[in-house]
Amino acid sequence: MKQKLVVIGAGMASGRMLEALFEAGGNFDVTLFNAEPRGNYNRLMLSPVLSGEKTYDQIVTHDAAWYQAHGVDCRFGEPVVKIDRTNRIVTSNTGGVPYDALVIATGSAPFIVPVPGKDLPGVVAYRDLEDTNAMIAASKPGARAVVIGGGLLGLEAAAGMAARGAEVTVIHLMGHLMERQLDPAAGYLLQKDLERRGIRIHCKGATKAILGTDRVEAVLLEDGTVYPADLVCMAVGIRPEVRLANDAHLEVGRGITVDDQMRTSDPAIFALGECVEHDKQLFGLVAPLYDQAKVLAATLLGQQAAFKPVQTATKLKVTGVDLFSAGDFADAPGREDIVFRDPGRGVYKRLILEGDKLIGAVMYGDTADGAWFFDLIKQGKPITDQRDTLIFGPAFQGGAQTDPLAAVAALPPEAEICGCNGVCKGKIVTAIGGGATTLDAVRMATKASASCGTCTGLVEQVMALTLGDRFSANTNPPMCKCTDHTHEDVRRLIKSMGLKSIPAVMQELGWKTVGGCASCRPALNYYLIADWPTEYTDDRQSRFVNERNHGNIQKDGTYSVVPRMWGGVTTPAELRAIADAADRYAVPMVKVTGGQRIDLLGVKKEDLPAIWSDLNAAGMVSGHAYAKGLRTVKTCVGTEFCRFGTQDSTGLGIKLEKLLWGAWTPAKVKLGVSGCPRNCAEATCKDIGVVCVESGYEISVAGAAGMDVRETEFLCKVTTEAEVMEVIAAFTQLYRENARYLHRIYKWVAKVGLDWCRAQVEDPATRRALYDRFMLSQSVYQTDPWAELAAKPADWAPIADLTLRAAE
Amino acid sequence: MSRFIDIAALEDIPRQGARLVKTALGCIAVFRTADDRVFALEDRCPHKGGPLSEGIVHGTSVTCPLHAWVFDLNTGQAQGADEGAVQTFAVQLTAGRVLLDATRLARRSAA
Numbered sequence: 001m002k003q004k005l006v007v008i009g010a011g012m013a014s015g016r017m018l019e020a021l022f023e024a025g026g027n028f029d030v031t032l033f034n035a036e037p038r039g040n041y042n043r044l045m046l047s048p049v050l051s052g053e054k055t056y057d058q059i060v061t062h063d064a065a066w067y068q069a070h071g072v073d074c075r076f077g078e079p080v081v082k083i084d085r086t087n088r089i090v091t092s093n094t095g096g097v098p099y100d101a102l103v104i105a106t107g108s109a110p111f112i113v114p115v116p117g118k119d120l121p122g123v124v125a126y127r128d129l130e131d132t133n134a135m136i137a138a139s140k141p142g143a144r145a146v147v148i149g150g151g152l153l154g155l156e157a158a159a160g161m162a163a164r165g166a167e168v169t170v171i172h173l174m175g176h177l178m179e180r181q182l183d184p185a186a187g188y189l190l191q192k193d194l195e196r197r198g199i200r201i202h203c204k205g206a207t208k209a210i211l212g213t214d215r216v217e218a219v220l221l222e223d224g225t226v227y228p229a230d231l232v233c234m235a236v237g238i239r240p241e242v243r244l245a246n247d248a249h250l251e252v253g254r255g256i257t258v259d260d261q262m263r264t265s266d267p268a269i270f271a272l273g274e275c276v277e278h279d280k281q282l283f284g285l286v287a288p289l290y291d292q293a294k295v296l297a298a299t300l301l302g303q304q305a306a307f308k309p310v311q312t313a314t315k316l317k318v319t320g321v322d323l324f325s326a327g328d329f330a331d332a333p334g335r336e337d338i339v340f341r342d343p344g345r346g347v348y349k350r351l352i353l354e355g356d357k358l359i360g361a362v363m364y365g366d367t368a369d370g371a372w373f374f375d376l377i378k379q380g381k382p383i384t385d386q387r388d389t390l391i392f393g394p395a396f397q398g399g400a401q402t403d404p405l406a407a408v409a410a411l412p413p414e415a416e417i418c419g420c421n422g423v424c425k426g427k428i429v430t431a432i433g434g435g436a437t438t439l440d441a442v443r444m445a446t447k448a449s450a451s452c453g454t455c456t457g458l459v460e461q462v463m464a465l466t467l468g469d470r471f472s473a474n475t476n477p478p479m480c481k482c483t484d485h486t487h488e489d490v491r492r493l494i495k496s497m498g499l500k501s502i503p504a505v506m507q508e509l510g511w512k513t514v515g516g517c518a519s520c521r522p523a524l525n526y527y528l529i530a531d532w533p534t535e536y537t538d539d540r541q542s543r544f545v546n547e548r549n550h551g552n553i554q555k556d557g558t559y560s561v562v563p564r565m566w567g568g569v570t571t572p573a574e575l576r577a578i579a580d581a582a583d584r585y586a587v588p589m590v591k592v593t594g595g596q597r598i599d600l601l602g603v604k605k606e607d608l609p610a611i612w613s614d615l616n617a618a619g620m621v622s623g624h625a626y627a628k629g630l631r632t633v634k635t636c637v638g639t640e641f642c643r644f645g646t647q648d649s650t651g652l653g654i655k656l657e658k659l660l661w662g663a664w665t666p667a668k669v670k671l672g673v674s675g676c677p678r679n680c681a682e683a684t685c686k687d688i689g690v691v692c693v694e695s696g697y698e699i700s701v702a703g704a705a706g707m708d709v710r711e712t713e714f715l716c717k718v719t720t721e722a723e724v725m726e727v728i729a730a731f732t733q734l735y736r737e738n739a740r741y742l743h744r745i746y747k748w749v750a751k752v753g754l755d756w757c758r759a760q761v762e763d764p765a766t767r768r769a770l771y772d773r774f775m776l777s778q779s780v781y782q783t784d785p786w787a788e789l790a791a792k793p794a795d796w797a798p799i800a801d802l803t804l805r806a807a808e
Numbered sequence: 809m810s811r812f813i814d815i816a817a818l819e820d821i822p823r824q825g826a827r828l829v830k831t832a833l834g835c836i837a838v839f840r841t842a843d844d845r846v847f848a849l850e851d852r853c854p855h856k857g858g859p860l861s862e863g864i865v866h867g868t869s870v871t872c873p874l875h876a877w878v879f880d881l882n883t884g885q886a887q888g889a890d891e892g893a894v895q896t897f898a899v900q901l902t903a904g905r906v907l908l909d910a911t912r913l914a915r916r917s918a919a
Contacts, residue, residue, distance in 0.1 A: 515867040553873055799821070
């Protein structure tokens with residue numbers, strides 16, 4: 001007969017426990033209650049969701065299919081109200097469920113500082129998806145947020161909101177940040193780094209009250225300081241959620257008391273996770289919770305297992321901040337420090353020795369050797385012989401190795417690589433030997449780097465060492481060989497650190513090359529143009545040749561000239577001017593393009609200023625046919641002439657082109673406007689398409705007709721031309737601000753999700769703000785490049801002609 | 809014997825950019841780096857003839873605009889996996905003027 005197992009709480013610990021149970025073939029009827037209206041997800045990854053690096057879907061650990069496959073009866077959104085121990089029945093708000101074995105995994109509740117105003121709307125904790133979404137919603141650029149608590153969680157919340165553009169202040173009761181993990185010196189470096197990103201830090205600050213009438217307006221400190229706030233996040237700590245256990249009269253200390261087998265004072269009831277107290281100790285980091293999960297699964301299966309807490313190391317999940325701490329680093333008699341400081345690079349390392357053993361390590365700015373030190377701490381072996389070079393890490397233990405993989409190569413097989421899941425190097429090497437040759441496969445096989453992800457680099461290094469040349473990183477790769485940052489990181493850091501020039505980006509983000517390369521420079525130039533339109537000056541020398549010379553370079557080094565033809569409509573006068581120019585400069589080919597305009601191919605570089613002067617004189621401007629920018633707006637004839645047309649598609653196309661032209665974008669942008677669903681302008685395979693219908697305008701986006709062919713997806717429907725213009729400008733701005741350089745709209749939308757885009761442009765305030773930012777940028781960049789460039793024809797010709805002198 | 813010919817003022821060449829000098833042997837690209845060093849290379853990529861003078865200049869390298877081959881401005885050698893080289897020419901920077909060694913140009917065209 002199947003045992004009835006009831007689990008209260010679908011958190012990370014209970015999720016892992018169920019996994020272990022099913023993997024071992026356990027035969028249970030499982031009922032899973034969760035007060036949150038959803039199943040297991042990776043709570044550690046809420047920080048990347050907050051900062052925008054991940055979506056909720058990417059952090060779900062168990063989906064509906066998984067529960068179904070294992071026959072789990074899911075009761076999500078049903079809080080349990082009572083445990084009847086005598087009859088072994090758990091009662092939720094909808095009814096009772098009997099159990100043979102019960103697991104309490106209620107986790108923890110955020111500690112709310114008992115100050116006046118703590119219940120005002122706008123005060124949140126940082127615990128679940130609802131809190132995260134509240135912070136995302138409140139983190140609009142210019143919004144003010146106050147985070148109370150400068151520990152791990154508070155700082156991740158602060159950095160996430162700052163990355164989204166909010167002005168963030170952190171209030172911390174103690175003298176330095178993260179005092180449980182860091183010593184004062186490392187805390188100071190961390191504070192400096194965060195302040196450089198625009199986050200204000202107030203240490204030794206005690207909150208007196210949260211002020212506001214209908215919702216939060218400000219935070220008042222004991223010293224009289226007042227910080228205005230649209231949102232307050234309380235992240236001062238957590239306490240075990242033990243109310244159910246108390247009501248059931250189980251033995252409870254600070255947490256629910258459990259033995260080594262995770263059994264409570266009632267032999268039929270077990271508990272694990274942040275709600276338990278084991279050997280007078282509480283648990284907040286994920287690694288020991290996963291150990292508990294393994295032990296409890298074994299206990300339920302009738303196997304022998306005992307939980308023994310192990311030391312854990314800490315890393316902060318804030319991009320661009322390298323911080324590592326492990327072991328014990330408090331000052332105490334008989335302890336000695338080895339300290340290394342390099343203030344210029346912002347590097348600080350401190351090792352704490354007791355007798356001849358390493359007992360603690362704190363590292364800031366350069367944490368590459370963290371795993372090696374952590375391993376030494378856990379092994380507890382004497383380090384007397386290594387002491388004089390210990391701080392320089394494994395590379396200096398016996399010879400001058402400079403290979404960056406040396407630190408990882410030096411690790412013994414039992415060294416822990418993934419702290420969250422307790423995966424050692426040997427297990428990863430075995431998995432690779434068993435055919436796991438990609439990061440995803442290693443994650444599947446071992447769970448290494450599958451939780452918080454900070455050890456991904458280490459796991460990849462182990463793979464590189466084991467696989468040699470066969471290894472290729474398949475995660476989001478760095479921008480180029482000049483940096484370890486991804487495009488997304490760089491974009492976020494440019495905004496949050498206020499970096500406003502290419503040298504500033506390279507300096508602050510630690511570029512490894514002088515002057516970058518032909519891949520990163522155009523990307524950086526674009527990001528800076530898009531983020532700081534009024535402050536940054538376009539760097540022409542960081543432009544690819546086509547954008548520098550405002551023409552498409554051809555294989556023989558000549559260029560193509562394409563004047564703009566608004567909405568594909570031209571006049572006899574324009575056609576004459578084009579014909580004259582073609583004659584005058586002996587243009588080898590005149591061709592009609594797919595974007596409804598005329599291409600003059602084969603123009604010599606030195607003729608570009610003159611031919612454009614002629615075209616400018618006839619009233620024509622650059623068509624940007626070479627640009628990562630607005631290209632064309634293709635139209636059909638619409639109501640003007642067509643007997644099927646429902647709206648003036650030609651007129652709307654011209655208006656859109658006049659609104660959008662000159663805008664630089666991550667990759668080219670083409671539009672189409674069709675006057676009826678017959679769609680003669682082929683609007684539904686453009687980056688942005690408009691199809692007119694009797695009742696208004698259907699706007700769809702993310703089409704493509706190049707290497708990939710895709711139909712656009714419906715964005716929204718509006719009723720006036722003015723709304724079409726605002727939605728499209730706002731959507732273009734959203735793309736400009738968020739996409740990776742060279743990603744077309746369809747690639748970007750696939751990454752961020754159309755629903756997110758729609759939510760942004762459908763919210764009137766957000767849409768208007770995007771539109772306003774787009775127009776601000778247009779006030780600078782909507783200019784005809786040739787108006788200025790054609791004035792200096794000498795710049796386009798050779799600087800000297802030695803053909804005559806050399807022949808003398 | 810080298811014969812240096814004054815071709816331009818340093819300011820006539822944009823930083824991290826290049827200008828062309830026409831010669832009887834084809835065009836020579838004169839590069840100026842971010843730190844105001846000058847280099848002269850044949851303006852013709854050995855791969856498909858791309859104009860190196862239109863490439864992006866980074867450090868002391870230039871990336872060809874056609875297919876992204878990278879050349880060391882010091883040696884004219886292609887970098888990385890690509891094999892090939894362009895000719896280099898001696899240049900001098902004196903009192904803000906750029907001088908190009910035309911010895912080879914004269915000799916070749918005289919021959």
